[in-house]
Amino acid sequence: MTAMTTYNLISRWSGALGVCAIVAIIRPAHADPRAVVELFTSQGCSSCPPADKILGELARDPSVIAISMPIDYWDYLGWKDTLADARFSARQKAYSQVRGDREVYTPQAIVNGSVHVIGSDRAGIESAINTTKKTDGVMSVPVTMTQSGKEINVSVAASSQAPAAMHGEVWICSISKAVPISIGRGENGGRQVTYHNVVRNLLKVGDWNGTAGNWTVPLENISREGVDGAVVYVQDGSHDSPGAMLGAAFTTLH
Secondary structure, three states: OEOHHHHHHHOOOOOOOOOEOOOOOOOOOOOOOOEEEEEEEOOOOOOOHHHHHHHHHHHOOOOEEEEEEEOOOOHHHOOOOOOOOHHHHHHHHHHHHHHOOOOOEOOEEEEOOOEEEEOOOHHHHHHHHHHHOOOOOOOOOOEEEEEEOOEEEEEEOOOOOOHHHOOEEEEEEEEEEEEEEEOOOOOOOOOEEEEEEEEEEEEEEEEEOOOOEEEEEEHHHOOOOOOOEEEEEEEEEOOOOEEEEEEEEEEEOO
């Protein structure tokens, strides 16, 4: 389902792109993932369930950090998405503005903050991963998370490129790894769909200038009921102008 006909509606939205919440514990088993894949999906989109299934498959790949960001602009079609967040809709729109197009639709996968692909196109997603990984700086910065008592420590390594050329933001996201939803009405009425690695909240940790950095986040600031995973990522640009993914890490919370 494309959103070209609702672009004018979407264009009226404003606000922060992200916000997050989390609880991180240890360096993930695969410390240097090759990609971050963000799926913009909706319970009210009949084309989305195949993409949601693929996102679940990608979530089992330790070399990929795959997350779901449910949007809210299809809620008027007869079913209010129970996981949707207007901040995710705004983030999707911001990506399109950075690219200079109006390609805002569901299911849409954004790969490494750079390329958009139809979310149900597994081959297209893999191709985008391989293409974006060749870009200088993409997923080149090691990132770790550790827990110390009631605090989460985030560490971002220095860039291998000239620090003056690097700038970005560090965000942490609380994740629910599997959320089954029974959809009562709308295009998917009567279906049960499981959504994977659903972002439940976002929190900006700090700014990154290419040099090594460390941040401490109180657990009470990021924990939330139902959260059992965490993602931290470093992204070029800003929340208003999101760019390439520079590094990321994922951990299961126990």
